[in-house]
Amino acid sequence: xxxxxxxxxxxxxxxxxxxxxxxxxxxxxxxxxxxxxxxxxxxxxxxxxxxxxxxxxxxxxxxxxxxxxxxxxxxxxxxxxxxxxxxxxxxxxxxxxxxxxxxxxxxxxxxxxxxxxxxxxxxxxxxxxxxxxxxxxxxxxxxxxxxxxxxxxxxxxxxxxxxxxxxxxxxxxxxxxxxxxxxxxxxxxxxxxxxxxxxxxxxxxxxxxxxxxxxxxxxxxxxxxxxxxxxxxxxxxxxxxxxx
Numbered sequence: 454x455x456x457x458x459x460x461x462x463x464x465x466x467x468x469x470x471x472x473x474x475x476x477x478x479x480x481x482x483x484x485x486x487x488x489x490x491x492x493x494x495x496x497x498x499x500x501x502x503x504x505x506x507x508x509x510x511x512x513x514x515x516x517x518x519x520x521x522x523x524x525x526x527x528x529x530x531x532x533x534x535x536x537x538x539x540x541x542x543x544x545x546x547x548x549x550x551x552x553x554x555x556x557x558x559x560x561x562x563x564x565x566x567x568x569x570x571x572x573x574x575x576x577x578x579x580x581x582x583x584x585x586x587x588x589x590x591x592x593x594x595x596x597x598x599x600x601x602x603x604x605x606x607x608x609x610x611x612x613x614x615x616x617x618x619x620x621x622x623x624x625x626x627x628x629x630x631x632x633x634x635x636x637x638x639x640x641x642x643x644x645x646x647x648x649x650x651x652x653x654x655x656x657x658x659x660x661x662x663x664x665x666x667x668x669x670x671x672x673x674x675x676x677x678x679x680x681x682x683x684x685x686x687x688x689x690x691x692x693x694x695x696x697x
Contacts, residue, residue, distance in 0.1 A: 454479050454612060454644040455500065460509035462495055469495050471668030473509065477646060482638055484647045484659035486679075488690070491665050493648040494538075497614045500646070501533055502526055514611065531559055534605030534643075538617040540597040542589040548600055549585045552576070555607045575603040578640070579633060595626035602633060606641065613637060613645040619654045631657040652691065664690075 460473035469492035477483045485493050498504040499511055502518050511518045514532060521529050542551050552572045556563060563571075576582045579599040589597055598618060605613065615634060619627040631654050637643050647658055655662055655676060662679045664672035666686050672679045680691050 454481075454514060455646070456510075456512040457496075457500075458510050460496075460499065460511060461507045462492070462499065462504065463507055468668060470506075473668075473670060475663055475670060475673070477644060479644055480638070480642055482634070482645045482647060482658050482660045484649060484655040484662045485665055486649060486652070486655050486659075486662050486690075487665035488650055492668060493650075493665060494616055496665075497535070497616060497646060497648055500614065501530060501535055527559075531608050532611045534608070534610035534613045536598075536602050536605050536613065536615045536618060538620055540589075540601035542597060542601060542604070544589050546589075547585075548576070548581075548587050548589070548592075551589070551600065552604050552607055555604060559608060571607060575606050576600075578606065578636075579603045593626075595622050595629060598622065598626075598630055599633060602637065606637065609641065611644065613643045615645065615647045615649075617649055617651075618647065619649065619651045624653075627651070627654065628657075630654075634658045 455477035457473055457475045460470055462470040473496065485496060487493050495504060499506050500513060500518065502521060505519060516529060549572055552575055553568055556568050556571060572585070573582065576585055579602060581596060581599055584592060584596065584600065592600065618630050618634060622630065634645065634647065635658055638645060647654065649655055659676060661674060662676050663670045664679050664687060672682055672687060680687060
């Protein structure tokens with residue numbers, strides 16, 4: 454579903470990604486784990502064509518992302534759901550209008566009844582049917598995260614990209630988001646990349662963990678395999694999250 458080889462990205466003298474290789478299989482949740490500022494969010498922006506790599510190749514759904522332009526790029530992005538760290542809801546729109554927006558913009562010839570049913574179904578999927586006529590400002594941070602995920606599901610994407618899905622949330626709400634990510638995988642058969650520095654999120658949602666260290670994936674495997682390594686950089690990360 455996603456194949457990344459030799460990916461490099463710098464911003465001036467700041468070398469963020471120094472040679473990334475990663476393959477993500479259909480129906481798999483892969484967690485990209487690393488400290489803040491290590492290039493995790495840069496990676497997923499490259500995957501959806503929001504940033505261009507300096508060198509390397511990114512193939513998604515059999516397409517070379519860097520070569521896509523115009524309508525081809527728009528059609529490609531409809532197949533990839535991007536759950537932003539900030540949820541990226543439109544503050545001037547109600548929850549109903551936020552969820553309607555991707556359908557109205559991208560899908561032609563839908564009746565209002567079909568749109569209404571799709572919105573109600575998406576809200577039911579994330580357990581927030583009661584918020585349909587509320588404004589984003591009236592919701593908690595966790596609720597906004599779930600609504601943001603619901604909006605990405607409106608177009609039934611084949612791939613989901615989550616950028617720091619539990620950032621800024623309390624532990625109980627974080628558990629709810631982690632469970633929702635797993636439900637999306639099971640219910641929609643979605644392939645996902647989850648960007649996080651939260652080890653609980655990584656352990657709960659990841660089939661595989663890709664540990665980003667110094668611009669490269671130094672460790673790739675199950676959670677247990679990655680953290681069985683004696684590398685001090687890995688152990689420091691673990692101890693910070695799960696101090697003995």
